[in-house]
Amino acid sequence: MSTILEVEKPLIELEAKIRELREVNLTGGVDLSAEIRQLERKAQLLKASIYDNLSGWDRVQIARHAQRPTTLDYLENIFTEFTELHGDRLLGDDPAVVAGLARLSGQACVVFGHQKGKETKENLHRNFGMPNPEGFRKACRMMRMAERFGLPIVSFIDTPGAYPGIVAEERGQFEAIASSIMLMTGIKVPIVTVVIGEGGSGGALGIAVGDKVLMLENSVYSVISPEGCATILWRDVSKARQAANSLGLTSEKLRELGLIDEILPEPVGGAHRNPGQIYTTVKQAIERNLNALKRETGESLVEGRYQKYRLMGRHREASNSELPTHP
Amino acid sequence: MARFLEKLRLQGPKVARPGNRVLSAGQTEANWTKCASCAVVLRKKNLDDNHGVCPECGHHHKITAFERLDMLSDSGSFQEWDRRLVSEDPLDFGQDYLEKLAGDRVKTGLTDAILTGRCTLDGRPMAIGIMDFRFRGGSMGSVVGEKINRLLEKALHERLPSVVVTSSGGARMQEGMLSLMQMARTSAAVRLVNEAGLPYITILTDPTTAGVAASFASLGDVILAEPKAIIGFSGARVIEQTIRQKLPEGFQTSEFYLSKGFIDRVVHRHEMRSTLSSVLGLLCGGTQGESMAKGEKA
Numbered sequence: 001m002s003t004i005l006e007v008e009k010p011l012i013e014l015e016a017k018i019r020e021l022r023e024v025n026l027t028g029g030v031d032l033s034a035e036i037r038q039l040e041r042k043a044q045l046l047k048a049s050i051y052d053n054l055s056g057w058d059r060v061q062i063a064r065h066a067q068r069p070t071t072l073d074y075l076e077n078i079f080t081e082f083t084e085l086h087g088d089r090l091l092g093d094d095p096a097v098v099a100g101l102a103r104l105s106g107q108a109c110v111v112f113g114h115q116k117g118k119e120t121k122e123n124l125h126r127n128f129g130m131p132n133p134e135g136f137r138k139a140c141r142m143m144r145m146a147e148r149f150g151l152p153i154v155s156f157i158d159t160p161g162a163y164p165g166i167v168a169e170e171r172g173q174f175e176a177i178a179s180s181i182m183l184m185t186g187i188k189v190p191i192v193t194v195v196i197g198e199g200g201s202g203g204a205l206g207i208a209v210g211d212k213v214l215m216l217e218n219s220v221y222s223v224i225s226p227e228g229c230a231t232i233l234w235r236d237v238s239k240a241r242q243a244a245n246s247l248g249l250t251s252e253k254l255r256e257l258g259l260i261d262e263i264l265p266e267p268v269g270g271a272h273r274n275p276g277q278i279y280t281t282v283k284q285a286i287e288r289n290l291n292a293l294k295r296e297t298g299e300s301l302v303e304g305r306y307q308k309y310r311l312m313g314r315h316r317e318a319s320n321s322e323l324p325t326h327p
Numbered sequence: 328m329a330r331f332l333e334k335l336r337l338q339g340p341k342v343a344r345p346g347n348r349v350l351s352a353g354q355t356e357a358n359w360t361k362c363a364s365c366a367v368v369l370r371k372k373n374l375d376d377n378h379g380v381c382p383e384c385g386h387h388h389k390i391t392a393f394e395r396l397d398m399l400s401d402s403g404s405f406q407e408w409d410r411r412l413v414s415e416d417p418l419d420f421g422q423d424y425l426e427k428l429a430g431d432r433v434k435t436g437l438t439d440a441i442l443t444g445r446c447t448l449d450g451r452p453m454a455i456g457i458m459d460f461r462f463r464g465g466s467m468g469s470v471v472g473e474k475i476n477r478l479l480e481k482a483l484h485e486r487l488p489s490v491v492v493t494s495s496g497g498a499r500m501q502e503g504m505l506s507l508m509q510m511a512r513t514s515a516a517v518r519l520v521n522e523a524g525l526p527y528i529t530i531l532t533d534p535t536t537a538g539v540a541a542s543f544a545s546l547g548d549v550i551l552a553e554p555k556a557i558i559g560f561s562g563a564r565v566i567e568q569t570i571r572q573k574l575p576e577g578f579q580t581s582e583f584y585l586s587k588g589f590i591d592r593v594v595h596r597h598e599m600r601s602t603l604s605s606v607l608g609l610l611c612g613g614t615q616g617e618s619m620a621k622g623e624k625a
Contacts, residue, residue: 164561164569169579172589173560174540178514182546185515186522201498201507202541202560209511223498223507223538228565233500248418248503257417259504306515310476312508313469318413318438322429327393327436 005061007050008269014043051268054218057244060226062218063198064160067272069279071098071113071156074196077275078283079104079111087138091171094135096127096163097207099142104154105287110146112139112207113156116197130163131203133176139207140180143187147298152190152290155207160225162203177206184209185305188298192289194282195219195251195260196271211305212289213259215251216278217266221259222249259312262289362386378596387553387596389533391435392442392459395492399600400446400455407444409477412470414439420501431462439470440495443478445487449604451611454482454489460534465495467539468502472509475543479516479527488526488607493544497537510542517546526610530599531581531590532556549606550590551599552581558590 004012018039025032054062062068075082075098084100086093099112114131117123139155146153162173184191184207193210199221215221224232226244231237248254251263264281267274293301360371364386374381378398379388396405414428432438440462446455456478458465475491482489498506520527529547531540533556541560544550552558559579567574577583581593594602 162560164565166566166570166574166578169559169561169566170587172545172584172587174536174558175545175589177541177560178510178543178545181511181542182514182518185511186518202510202538205507205510206541221504223503224500229500246418246420247500254504257505259508306519309508309512309515312505312512313473314415314417314502314505315412315470315473316415317411322413322432323410323438324432324436327391 005058005065007054007058011043011046011050014039014046018043047268055241055245056220056247056250057226057241059218059220059250060198060244062270063220065270065272066118068197069271069275070118071115071158071196073275074113074156074194074279074282075102075111077279078286080106082111085142087141088134089141090134090137092134094127094132094138095125096129096131096159097135097138099138101151102154104283104290107152107287107290109152109154109290110142111154111156112142113196114159114204114207116158127163129159129198130161130200131159131206132163132165132168133171133173136162136176136180136206140183143180143183146189147187150189152192152293153187153210154286154290155191155193155210157193157195157199157204157208157221158197158219159200159203160198161200162206177202180206181209185309186302188302190290190293190296190301191305192286192293194264194286195221196282200225209305209309211293211301211308212261214262214264214282214285214289215254215260216264216271216282217251218270219251220244220249221251221254222247257314363388380596385554385595387533387555389460389494391461392437392457392492395457396442396446396455398596399457399490399492399603400448401450404447405444405455406446407442408481409443409474410438412438412473414468414470414499414502416501417469417505418501418503424501427463435459435461437462439474440465440467441471441474443474445481445485448600448607451604451607452485452487453607454478454485454487456489456491458492458494458539460494460496463499465493465539466497466499466506467495467509468499468506469509471495471499472506472512475509475513476516479513479520482525482527483519483523486523486525488528488611489520490528490530490603490607491543491547492530492532493535493539494532495535495537495539495544497539507538510538513543514546517543521546521548526607528603528606528610530594530603531558534558536560536562545589548610549592551592551594551602551606552584552590553596553599554581554593556581558584 021032021036079102081103098115102111114129115126116129117126191210193208193213195215226240227237229243230239254260267277271278362381365384367383379390441458443456528549529544531552535544535558584590585593
């Protein structure tokens with residue numbers, strides 16, 4: 001996967017030119033500092049114009065960026081302890097979902113999330129972050145444990161989708177996702193979900209039902225991959241760009257539709273450009289939300305969660321003239 | 328035996344049976360239709376009278392929500408709920424989509440991809456939802472989700488068992504993430520009837536896949552399915568593209584999932600009413616007849 005986005009190219013070129021001029025400035029004895037300052041101002045404006053106008057498709061590229069921080073990066077950098085726990089106690093352990101016990105600023109919690117790899121070998125091991133049923137069932141096990149011990153849940157979302165494979169289907173991918181979703185709607189401890197990269201359809205939602213769903217500014221969350229949508233709606237995978245821009249998968253659109261609770265700002269250019277900054281942002285946001293949710297009883301959390309999801313939809317009442325006749 | 332039948336099939340032409348007929352090429356009478364599985368030509372009326380089951384090969388054709396309702400309820404007992412709810416175009420997919428919605432309303436007599444209401448079956452009241460594949464492929468958008476939620480909430484308040492018959496390719500793409508969220512809200516409502524101890528039964532018909540399979544369809548206390556219905560999360564084409572090989576015969580059918588332990592029974596359409604009635608009666612509990620009462624006295 002390319003690490004430079006199409007839209008970033010002019011900026012990357014400009015930055016290279018500035019570096020070049022700086023070197024000449026140091027070694028060549030000619031004073032170029034005025035030119036350099038001018039180019040730096042230009043770069044700043046360019047940066048702003050590029051990243052303020054990212055399309056859905058651009059966001060998909062950033063969300064899929066090979067260097068984008070993953071679930072394990074967050075676990076390592078914002079939690080003080082993490083003990084990974086394995087297995088669904090039924091069949092196996094799915095490396096596409098990591099799970100375990102962790103501590104965030106003193107608070108013990110249960111954490112699970114999709115795990116992508118950063119290079120090919122790790123990606124093959126992690127199945128590119130696409131869970132099999134065992135991944136969802138491992139998460140379910142963690143949810144029940146969290147409830148039993150009164151520990152809040154943090155889930156991280158970063159998957160292209162549930163794995164579409166023979167064995168996954170054979171072991172009941174649909175049942176695993178449905179059961180996980182239903183369980184999560186009724187768990188009597190606080191749940192904070194953070195969409196850190198790609199939120200791919202049912203594979204994402206399976207572990208993403210939260211009291212608070214936060215989304216990194218450039219992450220995406222979609223009912224279907226842009227490629228899948230283009231294939232189905234227009235029978236043409238090359239229309240993925242158009243699909244990405246039509247599907248309403250950006251954090252701003254989802255906030256507007258009331259489907260997520262909060263957008264977490266990213267460093268200019270995306271989380272990968274300044275991971276330290278995004279770790280601080282994510283840590284503070286999880287802490288703040290968990291602290292607010294901690295005051296509620298389990299029953300009121302579950303009731304609130306039901307009411308929150310109950311409102312997610314758009315419909316209207318038909319006029320008499322629109323009503324068809326009964327056959 | 329199967330090979331013998333296969334040979335017969337290949338030999339063609341079709342043997343006409345009483346009530347059926349072989350049509351010559353190009354003959355397109357409105358009263359005739361072809362079985363989607365064995366291709367035998369059938370009188371439409373015969374197929375309809377047989378509830379869409381091919382009298383030759385037993386293939387279960389898709390039927391309308393209203394036909395399904397007739398089969399699964401007492402005549403005249405149905406009161407429809409929330410008929411006025413219709414879809415919007417929240418992502419501005421445009422006029423083309425709105426026209427398709429309006430066209431499907433006229434074509435099906437439904438206002439969206441599910442018919443919901445209250446009825447009785449052998450005198451027992453129940454809440455029922457029936458999806459219809461003819462309406463945008465049975466796709467689940469906000470209206471399907473809202474109607475399922477209202478159905479289950481009414482079942483909860485009136486303490487009724489509920490039955491949902493599914494037929495859907497999954498989420499409605501034109502509603503984007505709103506449609507994905509229907510998986511969460513419908514599943515949350517199923518949990519409510521579960522916790523209230525009210526039976527929730529699902530009947531999976533061809534096809535039940537993706538978002539619908541991965542939410543309220545697979546959460547039934549009892550899951551029944553029609554023969555050879557396609558069931559699953561990912562579509563066959565997507566899987567084939569991913570693994571780059573052909574899928575085995577019979578993959579993702581009701582019979583396949585019966586053998587894998589994900590559905591309770593494969594039930595012939597003609598037996599569905601009696602099976603459903605019996606399951607509901609048993610789940611609703613209580614005693615029937617005299618023998619148990621006598622036994623308790625003794």
